[in-house]
Every structure is written in C-alpha cells, then in structure tokens.
Amino acid sequence: MILWNNVAEPNWWKYISSNVLYYLCSNFPRESAGFLVRDLNGEVCFFPIPVFSSSDHFYWDVEKFVPLLYFFHKEKYEIMATVHSHIGDKAPAQMSTADHLLHEWASFHVLVSISHSRSTEYFVKFYSSQEFIFNNKL
Numbered sequence: 269m270i271l272w273n274n275v276a277e278p279n280w281w282k283y284i285s286s287n288v289l290y291y292l293c294s295n296f297p298r299e300s301a302g303f304l305v306r307d308l309n310g311e312v313c314f315f316p317i318p319v320f321s322s323s324d325h326f327y328w329d330v331e332k333f334v335p336l337l338y339f340f341h342k343e344k345y346e347i348m349a350t351v352h353s354h355i356g357d358k359a360p361a362q363m364s365t366a367d368h369l370l371h372e373w374a375s376f377h378v379l380v381s382i383s384h385s386r387s388t389e390y391f392v393k394f395y396s397s398q399e400f401i402f403n404n405k406l
C-alpha cells in the first residue's frame with residue numbers, strides 16, 4: 269500500500285515552477301503530467317509526459333513515453349519527481365487511488381489543482397510517498 273504525505277515545498281520548485289504551471293494550465297481543461305529530472309550538473313528540468321487525457325483521467329501515450337525514458341537513460345537524467353494536474357472547481361488536492369502508480373517513478377510528487385477556466389486559480393501541494401507492506405500474520 270502506498271501512502272502519500274504532504275511535505276514542504278522543495279527549494280528547487282521556485283526555479284522550475286513557472287515552466288510546470290504554464291504547461292499544466294495550457295492543457296486546461298484536461299489533466300496533464302510531467303517528470304522533474306535532475307541532469308548531471310544537478311539542474312532540475314521539466315519534461316511533459318505525453319498522455320491521453322480528460323478532465324479526470326490521464327493515460328501514458330506509450331509510443332511517445334518509452335522514447336522519453338530512453339532519452340533520460342542516455343543522458344543519465346535522474347527522475348526525481350512526477351507532477352500532474354487535477355481539474356475543476358472542486359479539483360481535489362489529494363492523490364487519488366489511480367495516482368498511487370506514480371510512486372513507481374519517484375517517491376516525490378507535485379500535485380497542481382487547477383480550479384478555474386482562466387487557469388489563474390491553482391494551488392500546489394507536494395507529496396512524498398511511503399510504501400507499507402502489511403504483515404498478514406498479525
């Protein structure tokens with residue numbers, strides 16, 4: 269079982285936030301997603317993840333997604349976080365059950381809830397995941 273806990277804003281967010289928010293807001297009213305990767309110089313870069321999406325779901329576009337992973341491997345980029353958006357006036361700022369799969373890519377996640385069609389109303393939450401393995405012998 270994966271648990272996502274709210275954590276403080278990381279120091280790298282201020283350097284990358286305008287790129288990330290511009291991309292996520294430009295996809296309104298569809299959800300979108302991305303990777304935050306660290307290059308060999310320690311710089312954090314944002315890469316949008318190609319997805320098929322609606323206002324409440326997204327799925328990887330595998331044909332475009334896999335080459336992106338090869339590129340990261342070739343360049344020795346480290347995936348340090350995933351990011352995705354939730355859409356709508358009541359956009360929940362909580363990780364959904366489907367979002368738990370994002371733990372497979374990185375234990376850190378940035379969730380941006382975009383509530384307004386003008387895309388000027390959003391808020392950002394930062395999560396860190398932990399995996400719990402239940403002991404059935406209890």
Ligand SMILES: [Zn+2]
Pocket residue numbers: 352353354363364367
């Ligand atoms: Zn989600």
